[in-house]
Amino acid sequence: MPGTNLTREEAQQRAKLLTVDSYEIDLDLSGAQEGGTYRSVTTVRFDVVEDGAASFVDLVAPAVHEVTLNGDALDPAEVFEDSRIALPGLLRGRNVLRVVADCAYTNTGEGLHRFVDPVDDQAYLYTQFEVPDARRVFANFEQPDLKATFQFTVKAPEGWTVVSNSPTPKPQDNVWVFEPTPRISTYITALIVGPYHSVHSVYEKDGQSVPLGIYCRPSLAEFLDADAIFEVTRQGFDWFQEKFDYAYPFEKYDQLFVPEFNAGAMENAGAVTIRDQYVFRSKVTDAAYEVRAETILHELAHMWFGDLVTMEWWNDLWLNESFATYTSIACQAYAPGSRWPHSWTTFANSMKTWAYRQDQLPSTHPIMAEIHDLDDVLVNFDGITYAKGASVLKQLVAYVGMDEFFRGVQAYFKRHAYGNTRLSDLLGALEETSGRDLKTWSKKWLETAGINILRPEIETDAQGVITSFAIRQEAPALPAGAKGEPTLRPHRIAVGLYDLDEASGKLVRAADGRIELDVDGELTAVPQLAGRPRPAVILLNDDDLSYAKVRLDEGSLAVVTERLGDFESSLPRALCWASAWDMTRDGELATRDYLSLVLSGIGKESDIGVVQSLHRQVKLAVDLYADPTAREALLTRWTDATLAHLRAADAGSDHQLAWARAFAATARTPEQLDLLEALLDGSHTIEGLVVDTELRWAFVERLAAVGRFDEAEIAGEYERDKTAAGERHAATARAARPTEEAKAEAWASVVESDKLPNAVQEAVIAGFVQTDQRELLAPYADRYFEVVKDIWGARSHEMAQQIAVGLYPSIQVSEDILRRTDEWLASAEPSAALRRLVSESRAGVERALKAQAADAAAQP
Numbered sequence: 001m002p003g004t005n006l007t008r009e010e011a012q013q014r015a016k017l018l019t020v021d022s023y024e025i026d027l028d029l030s031g032a033q034e035g036g037t038y039r040s041v042t043t044v045r046f047d048v049v050e051d052g053a054a055s056f057v058d059l060v061a062p063a064v065h066e067v068t069l070n071g072d073a074l075d076p077a078e079v080f081e082d083s084r085i086a087l088p089g090l091l092r093g094r095n096v097l098r099v100v101a102d103c104a105y106t107n108t109g110e111g112l113h114r115f116v117d118p119v120d121d122q123a124y125l126y127t128q129f130e131v132p133d134a135r136r137v138f139a140n141f142e143q144p145d146l147k148a149t150f151q152f153t154v155k156a157p158e159g160w161t162v163v164s165n166s167p168t169p170k171p172q173d174n175v176w177v178f179e180p181t182p183r184i185s186t187y188i189t190a191l192i193v194g195p196y197h198s199v200h201s202v203y204e205k206d207g208q209s210v211p212l213g214i215y216c217r218p219s220l221a222e223f224l225d226a227d228a229i230f231e232v233t234r235q236g237f238d239w240f241q242e243k244f245d246y247a248y249p250f251e252k253y254d255q256l257f258v259p260e261f262n263a264g265a266m267e268n269a270g271a272v273t274i275r276d277q278y279v280f281r282s283k284v285t286d287a288a289y290e291v292r293a294e295t296i297l298h299e300l301a302h303m304w305f306g307d308l309v310t311m312e313w314w315n316d317l318w319l320n321e322s323f324a325t326y327t328s329i330a331c332q333a334y335a336p337g338s339r340w341p342h343s344w345t346t347f348a349n350s351m352k353t354w355a356y357r358q359d360q361l362p363s364t365h366p367i368m369a370e371i372h373d374l375d376d377v378l379v380n381f382d383g384i385t386y387a388k389g390a391s392v393l394k395q396l397v398a399y400v401g402m403d404e405f406f407r408g409v410q411a412y413f414k415r416h417a418y419g420n421t422r423l424s425d426l427l428g429a430l431e432e433t434s435g436r437d438l439k440t441w442s443k444k445w446l447e448t449a450g451i452n453i454l455r456p457e458i459e460t461d462a463q464g465v466i467t468s469f470a471i472r473q474e475a476p477a478l479p480a481g482a483k484g485e486p487t488l489r490p491h492r493i494a495v496g497l498y499d500l501d502e503a504s505g506k507l508v509r510a511a512d513g514r515i516e517l518d519v520d521g522e523l524t525a526v527p528q529l530a531g532r533p534r535p536a537v538i539l540l541n542d543d544d545l546s547y548a549k550v551r552l553d554e555g556s557l558a559v560v561t562e563r564l565g566d567f568e569s570s571l572p573r574a575l576c577w578a579s580a581w582d583m584t585r586d587g588e589l590a591t592r593d594y595l596s597l598v599l600s601g602i603g604k605e606s607d608i609g610v611v612q613s614l615h616r617q618v619k620l621a622v623d624l625y626a627d628p629t630a631r632e633a634l635l636t637r638w639t640d641a642t643l644a645h646l647r648a649a650d651a652g653s654d655h656q657l658a659w660a661r662a663f664a665a666t667a668r669t670p671e672q673l674d675l676l677e678a679l680l681d682g683s684h685t686i687e688g689l690v691v692d693t694e695l696r697w698a699f700v701e702r703l704a705a706v707g708r709f710d711e712a713e714i715a716g717e718y719e720r721d722k723t724a725a726g727e728r729h730a731a732t733a734r735a736a737r738p739t740e741e742a743k744a745e746a747w748a749s750v751v752e753s754d755k756l757p758n759a760v761q762e763a764v765i766a767g768f769v770q771t772d773q774r775e776l777l778a779p780y781a782d783r784y785f786e787v788v789k790d791i792w793g794a795r796s797h798e799m800a801q802q803i804a805v806g807l808y809p810s811i812q813v814s815e816d817i818l819r820r821t822d823e824w825l826a827s828a829e830p831s832a833a834l835r836r837l838v839s840e841s842r843a844g845v846e847r848a849l850k851a852q853a854a855d856a857a858a859q860p
Contacts, residue, residue, distance in 0.1 A: 004083040007373040008372055011145070011313060014143065016049075019047050020147070022044070022151065023044050023138070023150045025152050027154050029154060030174070032114065032156070032193065033122070037103060037104050038102070039101075039102060040100075040138050041099070042098070042140070044098075046097070047093060048091060048092055051090075051091060052089060054086065054089070059080070059139040061101040065100045067100075069095065069096075069097050105125070106136065108796045109261060109759075111128070111136030112125055112136065117217055117724060118722055118724060120217075122194065123194060125193040126258040128266055129187045129190070130266060132187070134189060144311055150189050151179070152176075153176070154175070154178075154193065156193050161193070161194065161195065162191065163213070164189075165184070165190055165250070165268060167211070182250070182269075188306070189268065196217060196218075198214065198215045208247060211252040212230060214229055214254075216256075217276065223281050225280075228289070232296050235297075236301070236328075240300060245413075245414075246304060249308045249417070253303075257276040258274070259724055261275035265296075267299045269307045281693055282695060283690060285612065301324040302320065305324060305327070311421065315371040321389060322392070329344065329347050329390070342607065344543075344571060345573075351391070354386075355383045355386075356451060358382050361482075363836045363840050364478065365380075365483070366446060379833045392547055394545065395547055399436065400430060400434035405434070408429040408432065411433065415429070423446070427442055440490075444489045449478060451548060452549070453476060454540045454541060455553075456540055457471070457472055457553075466534050468530060470523050473491070488522065491520070491541075492519075493519055493545050493546045493548075494516045494543045495517070495538065498535055498567065499537075508568045536555075537556045538556050542572060564580075564601040565600070573605065577613075581617050584851065587853070589854075590854055591634065595618060611655060612658050615662040619666060622635055624852075626852065627856035627859065630856075636668070636669075639672065642666065645659040646660050651688025652690075653688070657689070657695070660698075676702060700717045701767070704733040704767075705736035705773075728762075732763045734764075735763075735768040736767035736770055743773075746767065750764050765806035769806065769807070777809070781820065788804055788808075789834065804837045812845075813845055813852065
């Protein structure tokens with residue numbers, strides 16, 4: 001029995017045997033308001049190279065009523081099993097398959113997701129097909145290299161809207177007949193159906209005219225800032241079309257903000273779906289707008305890289321995601337009029353730290369991962385695929401030059417439009433335009449795992465003049481269990497020289513204080529620095545061109561420790577913050593010292609995204625990496641600081657809001673909790689701080705977690721906010737309560753029942769796990785190991801992954817948890833995907849134990 005998996009070998013065999021011409025898909029969604037199942041009728045026309053051959057088509061459905069192949073009826077009971085319909089006796093040349101099935105609406109964010117808005121009691125539908133879930137809606141050959149045209153016909157309830165990849169037609173008797181799409185892969189087809197609100201515009205330039213649409217539920221319409229979204233979208237159209245030298249390849253561009261979405265967004269051709277938390281109901285910081293803009297640009301970039309030209313198989317998924325990530329951030333950094341020219345700071349501060357963390361797990365893998373089957377790829381949407389890949393593309397651009405890079409990309413699009421490619425196709429185009437041999441570069445960067453460390457080696461004379469300078473490259477051993485060998489790589493980096501400007505008090509890079517060079521092998525001399533006075537700070541990998549952990553020499557570290565907040569530019573600050581965080585995670589910097597460093601510099605940090613990252617990192621460090629005997633004192637020190645910064649922040653500023661959230665996350669003394677209650681009921685105010693819907697919930701969730709609020713207060717807050725977001729917040733607050741009954745109820749709703757929708761299950765798990773409640777949660781460690789394998793087998797991938805990762809006892813940092821995990825890994829015989837997720841969680845506990853020991857050793 002194949003289950004729902006598909007191997008690469010099976011996909012390759014099928015691609016050799018057949019090519020697909022077209023799909024006609026007829027869906028009756030007229031009963032969507034009630035839910036259940038819907039009728040799906042699919043006609044596929046495809047060509048086969050061998051007479052009498054057998055193959056299969058993919059379908060996940062509760063019932064199959066008819067299977068007709070080349071006019072002959074096949075018995076569904078004989079040919080349909082698991083997720084496949086067997087196709088025996090195929091004809092050489094054209095074949096026609098017709099499948100009639102009942103398919104199911106889902107509440108897991110996979111296939112055709114159905115959500116009922118509590119505000120208007122209306123159902124809202126959208127599809128999410130990546131990786132293999134188009135087969136939950138219609139019968140198809142579910143692999144990216146079997147492209148075809150898709151013609152959708154949809155019957156929907158009266159008054160609803162239907163959006164797909166092709167322009168939306170006028171319905172006749174509530175039936176919507178769409179024109180066929182260009183040749184695309186199954187996973188980027190889409191349907192969004194329901195009484196959605198919409199705003200329309202057009203992108204026009206040099207005779208080109210592309211209709212633009214933005215959609216959301218009516219209950220969010222008052223918060224939809226369509227003009228800002230259109231502005232970012234137009235900037236992306238301008239910049240990408242210039243850089244790619246290829247006109248936008250589809251007829252229109254709709255962006256649909258949809259509920260209960262598992263990811264950030266999805267690049268369906270011409271019909272991008274985006275999580276509707278990006279329609280901001282309450283005040284957010286500029287960092288949130290920047291992240292939303294990056295998401296919008298990321299999906300727009302996919303229209304070319306991923307949709308127009310698509311990977312042959314999922315081992316090149318990284319190329320899709322890395323390219324979209326790199327070009328979206330480059331667009332923010334370089335597009336005329338961009339609001340976020342500092343986007344590389346954000347990238348260094350958030351994306352790179354994700355990549356460094358992922359690359360130090362036992363599951364680390366080359367960027368170009370070996371993807372044997374669908375189960376492999378489903379757990380590979382990770383920090384290596386997205387963030388390390390984009391970091392290495394940035395390094396590639398530094399290596400070959402930006403103009404040469406984009407000229408290669410232009411040739412690649414023209415050569416492979418509407419087709420499928422491998423990595424070698426892109427590298428070949430880049431070799432042609434750059435003149436660089438990229439085979440060795442590719443082998444070392446894309447086909448090996450792990451991170452290099454770059455350290456400066458500096459000698460000075462008695463007058464402080466540099467006599468020699470070199471860069472030492474290390475390739476640390478890969479984590480236990482990881483495959484591969486440590487690898488030294490070629491790095492194109494900049495070395496930055498910073499001195500203190502007496503007038504401004506800022507650390508400033510001198511006009512001649514940047515040296516760009518190639519680092520290769522163990523030791524690279526930098527003779528350009530000899531004879532120069534030693535600057536205050538020497539920063540390796542300045543401008544963040546490469547992907548490596550960077551360490552400071554002793555003198556630079558002393559200055560940075562004292563004056564990290566004084567760098568004039570945000571990027572070197574972000575690089576130093578990231579290096580300090582990395583040292584803390586590695587046990588090279590004690591948690592208490594990291595906290596001191598943050599408290600000394602964060603007040604001068606102007607970049608709000610960096611500030612918010614530091615908030616998250618400090619809380620994680622104190623919760624998990626601090627010596628347990630010192631934890632409460634460090635939490636008190638941090639919480640006192642958050643309140644002081646909240647009171648000192650400019651009224652109405654982003655910093656004020658960020659500090660309010662940081663304070664709410666750890667408020668602990670009776671006086672601090674009294675303040676949260678007073679801010680909620682309005683008996684106390686802080687000038688400029690608007691305690692709006694989302695901030696209220698942050699306060700309520702904390703007050704519930706410490707036992708101040710119970711069901712009455714949570715229900716009362718939900719009465720104020722009877723929305724889907726309010727439901728999720730209430731679920732989090734209920735699960736956060738510090739009682740055995742609340743924990744048992746939350747556990748049962750997630751583990752013993754499978755009725756919760758994806759977003760509510762995620763909210764319950766978030767509330768259940770509270771770092772202040774270790775003792776209360778301790779009994780659930782054994783229960784986790786008792787149930788996780790069965791849950792993995794019984795639930796859909798998204799739902800099972802939430803549970804496997806979210807309920808692992810990560811906050812129980814002890815040798816005992818490592819032992820129990822090892823026993824389970826040795827005896828349970830989990831699937832490779834589940835083994836990977838549990839092993840990654842185990843690695844987090846192991847790292848925390850080492851960091852706690854380092855913090856304890858630093859105790860004065």
